[in-house]
Amino acid sequence: MxxxxxxxxxxxxxxxxxxxxxxxxxxxxxxxxxxxxxxxxxxxxxxxxxxxxxxxxxxxxxxxxxxxxxxxxxxxxxxxxxxxxxxxxxxxxxxxxxxxxxxxxxxxxxxxxxxxxxxxxxxxxxxxxxxxxxxDDVATAFSFEDWTFDVIRRVLRDPSNVIISLSEGEFSLLRVFVERPQRVLTRDQLLEYARGPDSDAFDRAIDTQVSRLRRKLATRTKSELIRTVRNEGYMFLPKVAKR
Missing domain, CATH: 3.40.50.2300 (Response regulator)
Known part of the structure; x- marks a missing residue:
């Protein structure tokens, strides 16, 4: 009907x-x-x-x-x-x-x-x-700490211009962070904003996904990019420029 x-x-x-x-x-x-x-x-x-x-x-x-x-x-x-x-x-x-x-x-x-x-x-x-x-109308790419993140082409480049492979869940999570930098995001907010086929609903699974993304970023920079805020969630520390 x-x-x-x-x-x-x-x-x-x-x-x-x-x-x-x-x-x-x-x-x-x-x-x-x-x-x-x-x-x-x-x-x-x-x-x-x-x-x-x-x-x-x-x-x-x-x-x-x-x-x-x-x-x-x-x-x-x-x-x-x-x-x-x-x-x-x-x-x-x-x-x-x-x-x-x-x-x-x-x-x-x-x-x-x-x-x-x-x-x-x-x-x-x-x-x-x-x-x-x-x-999406305003920004198609972001830059932070000499990294570039193109959300249309789904490409992350490190400061040496090397492409870093991201899973679907890691891509969604990084997009959440760069669109909301320098603010504390709870696990529930991360789940809501990063909804996708690979997103996890359980707190510990969110923690694991953040840890994986953090490790990938840490291998290419000495700066702390993602900070754990105890009993609250996570914060993406760098200043982010829209491109």
């Missing part, structure tokens, strides 16, 4: 994926009343068909659906940088939320979902998307 309500603009287009038609209708009516264009799909097949036909900014995915569940669908969409993903589920434990974030969701809400809270989460995610788009 496909349905559209309240056309506004491309940035306000939301796709609801849930096998509960009554719940979809209630949320669609609520979001539509706040100026959003709302599409509805009852499962993965309908979702994919609609995404081929329409451009949306955020997909709201129910986890527990017959056939292909929301986790599988989120994993299949995680490579779509143009899409934000909010998962909703009756499974609301910490482990369930972590799994949802690990497979590619930007946010996770436990059912029963408050339409007002969902609206607030959608607005927050749209703001983050807009901030990323603005940053």
């Amino acid at each position: 496909l349905m559209e309500t309240n056309f506004v603009d491309e940035k306000s287009r939301i796709l609801l994926v849930d096998d509960d038609e009554a719940l979809r209708g209630l949320i669609a009516e609520f979001l539509g009343g706040h100026g959003y264009t709302v599409f509805q799909a009852d499962g993965g097949q309908t979702m994919r068909k609609l995404l081929e036909q329409e451009r949306v900014s955020i997909v709201v995915l129910d986890v527990m659906m017959p056939g292909e569940d929301g986790l599988s669908l989120a994993r299949s969409l995680s490579g779509r940088l143009d899409l934000g993903i909010i998962m909703v589920s009756a499974l609301g434990s910490e482990t369930d939320r972590i799994v949802g974030l690990e497979v590619g969701a930007d946010d996770y809400l436990a059912k029963p979902v408050s339409p007002r809270e969902l609206l607030a989460r959608i607005r927050a995610l749209l703001r983050r998307q807009h901030q990323v788009e603005e940053a």
Whole structure:
């Protein structure tokens, strides 16, 4: 089933994926009343068909659906940088939320979902998307301590102009640091900002990923670039110039 309500603009287009038609209708009516264009799909097949036909900014995915569940669908969409993903589920434990974030969701809400809270989460995610788009428009590369980091070509060069190989997770993590230098970032913030196929949700896994990136940087410079702030998180120390 496909349905559209309240056309506004491309940035306000939301796709609801849930096998509960009554719940979809209630949320669609609520979001539509706040100026959003709302599409509805009852499962993965309908979702994919609609995404081929329409451009949306955020997909709201129910986890527990017959056939292909929301986790599988989120994993299949995680490579779509143009899409934000909010998962909703009756499974609301910490482990369930972590799994949802690990497979590619930007946010996770436990059912029963408050339409007002969902609206607030959608607005927050749209703001983050807009901030990323603005940053991409302004800066395509960064320099720090004679290093250069090209985020478009995904190339990191050390002070000797040697290319340093980065994993997907290390690339995402370094981008978070250079876009937010000289400020303390908690582990939760690092997870949120660096979401990707290789991002880890557990504190210790984040620590391990930071350690790997720090070692790669340390082999080419004597300066401390990433500092551990006890009981708080991490700080990228150098001044960063946008290019």
